[in-house]
Amino acid sequence: MKTLVKYLLAATIALPAGTAVAQDVTTLNILMPLPRSSNFYPLLVGEALGYFEEEGVAVNLLPSSTTIPYVAFIQNGQADLAMLDAPQTFQAAAAGVDMKVLYEGMQRAPEGIAVAGDSPYQNVAELKGTTVGLVSDRDRVTLGISLDAVGLTLDDVTTVVVGEGGPTLANAIQNQTVSAIAGAVPDWLAVQAHGLAIRLITPEEVEDTPANSFVGATARLEELQKPLEGFFRAWSKGMYAAEVDPDFVAAVSKAAVPEEWENEKFGREFLDASIPMNVSVTELSGDLQPEVWKKVQPPMVKQGAIDAEIDPATFLDDRFIASANDWDHAEVEAEIKAWRDANM
Structure with a gap:
């Protein structure tokens, strides 16, 4: 915890974030555990089918290889969103970081x-x-x-x-x-x-542990409301694609990150292992699960992963869940078919 606090205090040089790069297009700076990868295929699908573009959002992935806690980049404004696992989230909340979990990107632990x-x-x-x-x-x-x-x-x-x-x-x-x-x-x-x-x-x-959740700074949620609504809606559509047609997702992934498919068998196994982690177990994509966040804490305290339990109500914010699920499934299915017809 002392190390986390040290980094949070040191990370004070803010760069422009959530910047409009063209009329009606907002670039979201996002920090994730990996660069573009099959492991996070909703991003690849969302880009291939133009879902982020439709929402007026461009995704800029920040370099993920850093020893600085991801939440520090949220605090200083360099990142608009960051993916944190459960222990990182609890530690940030306990350290008093003014941030909120907005969307559960992976609801099952790898x-x-x-x-x-x-x-x-x-x-x-x-x-x-x-x-x-x-x-x-x-x-x-x-x-x-x-x-x-x-x-x-x-x-x-x-x-x-x-x-x-x-x-x-x-x-x-x-x-x-x-x-x-x-x-x-x-x-x-x-x-x-x-x-x-x-x-x-x-x-x-x-x-059943929140593995990777999107977190944002509380103070910037109103400012970024529209682009964040669009981002999560596009992500949810991309997530759904694997339930409709895993082979389509494989083709998109192979085109987007060919380095992960140099060995075809490994590439497909990696994707197949990633799909169950990404597809939400909740009825609504990315929905927040206060009871799960509460349930996983006692074992983590026992193992020393976190110092003490913390009330999930202090760091969960579901304001974006409804809009993230406000889209037509049949329309996505038709767009997947159209992409297949043109590219497969």
Whole structure:
């Protein structure tokens, strides 16, 4: 927390944000964990079908590789929106940052616990007394929360940091050096790329965690109301495309980020793994879930991911949810078909 506060105090040089670059077009500066990627395909689809342009919005993704907390860029005005995971959101709220969660971009966590496809372990409770691998030390929290969900603690297992990389992870599982691995979707894909089938045994309580939510500065929400309404509506349309036609989304992704498709099999597996994380579990796309934000906090406090619980009402703001869902599904379906007819 002290580190976060230090960065927030230091990040005082503001750059123009939410700038109109042409008549009726507003550029939104957005900070996300990755550059354009299949992992966030709603952006790719929204751009391919012209949804952001229709809303008078141009998306400028800021460099994501930084050691400065993303919320600092929201506070100093360099970013109009930033994607934060749940711990980052709680830490920012506890530090007194005047920001709001506006839209849940990913309502299911990419982190989890994986075992070999033919492993005898069927659930996390059966890992008691075994050695569990961590892709990196940051995955200790994921493992701790998973164990807590079944009444165990980190003291009930032995942990070892296995390291990143498909061959390293695959060898650890194949050689039975570890019973399971705590990591995330990119790690599972890297393992599968080396010919090893895996199976997830992540407790549902861990999966149902807001993974990446769009956050904005409270003081700027009225100023940016129209472009933010347009951005979230375009994002929701892009999200829906995967429910209509995943092959269309794959074609859009391949054209937009060909570097992720140099290996066709990996590219499709990466997209297929990303779709369930992006498609909202709530009836309304991106809807806020106060009960979930409250439920996930006690395990995080236990694992030291956050210092104390905080009332979700202090940082959730659903003013954009209705407009984000105000569009015609049939129209989107027709536009997907038209794109397919012209490009596939």
